[in-house]
Amino acid sequence: MAENKPKEKDVIIKVRGLVNGFGNKILHDHIDLxxxxxEVLGVVGGSGAGKSVLLRSIxxxxxxxxxxxxxxxxxxxxxxxxxxxxxxxxxxxxLFQEGALFSSQTVAENIQVPLREYTKMxxxxxxxxxxxxxxMVGLPPDAGDKFPSELSGGMKKRAGLARAxxxxxxxxxxxxxxxxxxxxxxxxxDELIKQLQKSLxxxxxxxxxxxxxxxxITDRIVVLVNKKLVVGTIDELRKNDDPWIKxxxxxxxxxxxxxxxxxxxxxxx
Amino acid sequence: xxxxxxxxxxxxxxxxxxxxxRKLSMGGAWTIAxxxxxxxxxxxxxxxxxxxxxxxxSKISKLDSAGAWLLLxxxxxxxxxxxxxxxxxIPELYQPLLKNLDQERxxxxxxxxxxxxxxxxxxxxxRATTHAGNQSVSMLGYLGRVTVETGEAIAKPQHKMRVAxxxxxxxxxxxxxxxxxxxxxxxxxxxxxxxxxxxxxxxGAEVFTIxxxxxxxxxxxxxxxxxxxxxxxxxxxxxxxxGSMRVNEEIDAMQTMGLNTIDTLVLPRIIGLVxxxxxxxxxxxxxxxxxxxxxxxFQLGITIPVFMRQLSEAVTVNxxxxxxxxxxxxALVIALVGCYEGxxxxxxxxxxxxxxxxxxxxxxxxxxxMDAAFSIMFSVLGI
Numbered sequence: 001m002a003e004n005k006p007k008e009k010d011v012i013i014k015v016r017g018l019v020n021g022f023g024n025k026i027l028h029d030h031i032d033l034x035x036x037x038x039e040v041l042g043v044v045g046g047s048g049a050g051k052s053v054l055l056r057s058i059x060x061x062x063x064x065x066x067x068x069x070x071x072x073x074x075x076x077x078x079x080x081x082x083x084x085x086x087x088x089x090x091x092x093x094x095l096f097q098e099g100a101l102f103s104s105q106t107v108a109e110n111i112q113v114p115l116r117e118y119t120k121m122x123x124x125x126x127x128x129x130x131x132x133x134x135x136m137v138g139l140p141p142d143a144g145d146k147f148p149s150e151l152s153g154g155m156k157k158r159a160g161l162a163r164a165x166x167x168x169x170x171x172x173x174x175x176x177x178x179x180x181x182x183x184x185x186x187x188x189x190d191e192l193i194k195q196l197q198k199s200l201x202x203x204x205x206x207x208x209x210x211x212x213x214x215x216x217i218t219d220r221i222v223v224l225v226n227k228k229l230v231v232g233t234i235d236e237l238r239k240n241d242d243p244w245i246k247x248x249x250x251x252x253x254x255x256x257x258x259x260x261x262x263x264x265x266x267x268x269x
Numbered sequence: 270x271x272x273x274x275x276x277x278x279x280x281x282x283x284x285x286x287x288x289x290x291r292k293l294s295m296g297g298a299w300t301i302a303x304x305x306x307x308x309x310x311x312x313x314x315x316x317x318x319x320x321x322x323x324x325x326x327s328k329i330s331k332l333d334s335a336g337a338w339l340l341l342x343x344x345x346x347x348x349x350x351x352x353x354x355x356x357x358x359i360p361e362l363y364q365p366l367l368k369n370l371d372q373e374r375x376x377x378x379x380x381x382x383x384x385x386x387x388x389x390x391x392x393x394x395x396r397a398t399t400h401a402g403n404q405s406v407s408m409l410g411y412l413g414r415v416t417v418e419t420g421e422a423i424a425k426p427q428h429k430m431r432v433a434x435x436x437x438x439x440x441x442x443x444x445x446x447x448x449x450x451x452x453x454x455x456x457x458x459x460x461x462x463x464x465x466x467x468x469x470x471x472x473g474a475e476v477f478t479i480x481x482x483x484x485x486x487x488x489x490x491x492x493x494x495x496x497x498x499x500x501x502x503x504x505x506x507x508x509x510x511x512g513s514m515r516v517n518e519e520i521d522a523m524q525t526m527g528l529n530t531i532d533t534l535v536l537p538r539i540i541g542l543v544x545x546x547x548x549x550x551x552x553x554x555x556x557x558x559x560x561x562x563x564x565x566x567f568q569l570g571i572t573i574p575v576f577m578r579q580l581s582e583a584v585t586v587n588x589x590x591x592x593x594x595x596x597x598x599x600a601l602v603i604a605l606v607g608c609y610e611g612x613x614x615x616x617x618x619x620x621x622x623x624x625x626x627x628x629x630x631x632x633x634x635x636x637x638x639m640d641a642a643f644s645i646m647f648s649v650l651g652i
Contacts, residue, residue, distance in 0.1 A: 168333035199366040
């Protein structure tokens with residue numbers, strides 16, 4: 001299994017005995033997880049299984065009931081606005097589901113917020129960096145002057161990604177990056193993340209529902225099922241006996257089978 | 270303040286141009302933490318007239334996109350200054366990143382859509398004027414539509430009138446507003462009596478405080494204060510309710526189901542408020558007079574029977590009616606503006622807040638304008 005990977009792998013996020021829940025409902029029951037440097041980790045699970053809660057408790061937005069969460073060897077628990085957290089926050093970028101762009105600022109200003117806050121860059125350099133990030137995520141240059149309300153859903157996500165990348169983070173958190181995008185935009189977004197991940201050497205922690213995304217870009221997959229985690233590559237998980245996991249991945253198998261059938265019939269003609 | 274420079278432990282980035290200007294070497298960590306300093310120092314680099322340059326970046330130990338951008342910018346700067354970059358050495362590891370950034374088109378300068386200076390100001394004034402014009406036209410159109418629908422509703426009440434929704438609005442905007450309107454009207458009565466008594470005492474005409482109070486509260490202040498409270502309380506609520514329905518696509522859902530949004534959302538609110546506001550105004554008049562009587566008793570020693578007798582001499586039923594006749598008009602204006610602005614909400618949360626504010630401001634503005642118009646009309650008619 002994936003946990004038995006060689007020891008020399010650099011653990012960038014370490015979760016131990018994490019318990020999350022609301023009221024009487026327990027979402028995560030003592031879960032453990034390691035995220036290695038340079039990998040793309042996909043998190044899947046049914047609606048309400050606590051995927052976003054897992055992400056939020058790792059980045060410190062939700063305080064877990066129990067357990068230890070460390071990023072870069074430092075605990076992420078406690079006050080999310082504390083100075084210690086700030087140092088961590090400079091090393092990671094977060095893309096929220098709807099982009100979470102600041103609506104009162106233009107896209108370029110949005111991208112410059114972390115730069116302005118955490119660096120001593122001059123305004124011209126910040127403008128250049130914002131332009132560069134916009135091109136990196138595939139937005140046209142005039143998008144920088146627009147307000148978030150003038151952008152489509154896909155463009156908002158790209159702009160959100162540009163903002164998440166503005167401090168050149170080592171670690172990127174993505175919350176359902178392709179949800180609500182059409183398949184073509186979703187494919188492009190997958191490609192974009194893959195390409196950025198390669199060229200910038202990012203570690204990516206991604207919550208997603210999208211099987212295509214999982215297949216296209218993740219190295220390992222974490223499945224949240226029955227309040228526990230099942231970790232593995234897509235091929236390992238396909239062999240898993242859990243009914244939910246079986247159901248989930250049989251879709252992939254079905255589609256793959258369908259695709260090969262189509263191919264065969266085309267050849268026959 | 271924490272800055273990324275202060276927490277970085279990466280080795281310092283450096284660059285060096287040979288004495289003859291033919292070789293530019295770079296090394297260290299070219300990262301975002303170093304980029305502010307590098308940017309300043311690179312700006313000071315003299316790039317002109319070197320002819321041919323070789324860039325040796327092979328000693329760079331760490332490169333991120335900010336650093337890569339500075340590298341590329343320097344190379345482009347050299348090329349733009351007429352130098353030829355003969356070789357460009359960079360560690361294998363960072364070649365994909367650099368290639369990735371380099372294939373993008375060169376950045377174009379930002380162009381603001383608003384020209385600077387006097388022309389910009391003129392542009393803004395023009396834009397605001399056309400916006401105000403468009404808004405008035407569209408509001409007039411809206412008023413027309415509401416009028417037609419109201420007419421139909423009165424002609425065929427069994428089809429169009431949503432009685433339950435209407436009375437819900439009466440409760441919401443009228444009955445639930447009783448405590449706040451009552452308290453404020455009472456306090457206004459107290460203040461008016463106190464200030465009036467203070468001034469009139471100098472002429473020994475304290476008793477005329479009651480005339481001031483009666484005419485002031487019944488004709489003007491009772492109605493105005495109630496309308497302003499209701500504009501703030503219910504006008505804003507109308508905009509926020511209808512606006513958030515727009516954000517949630519509820520309005521779209523209603524329209525696709527064939528529900529008339531004017532019938533279902535606007536008419537109950539307008540008719541509800543037109544019923545509630547005159548009642549509320551009457552209540553507010555009474556509370557204002559009670560406040561005044563209270564103050565007269567404690568400040569001037571005027572007993573309630575004396576107060577009543579003086580009041581009946583000072584005001585007639587007409588005074589009360591003049592105040593009350595304005596209330597349905599105020600109600601119409603407030604409800605119309607509140608609903609209209611609600612329908613202007615775009616599909617984002619920020620616009621709900623913006624238009625709610627606008628609805629309150631416009632509602633109060635129009636109420637006061639209407640009040641002034643009534644004053645002029647009454648004085649022309651000699652009422």
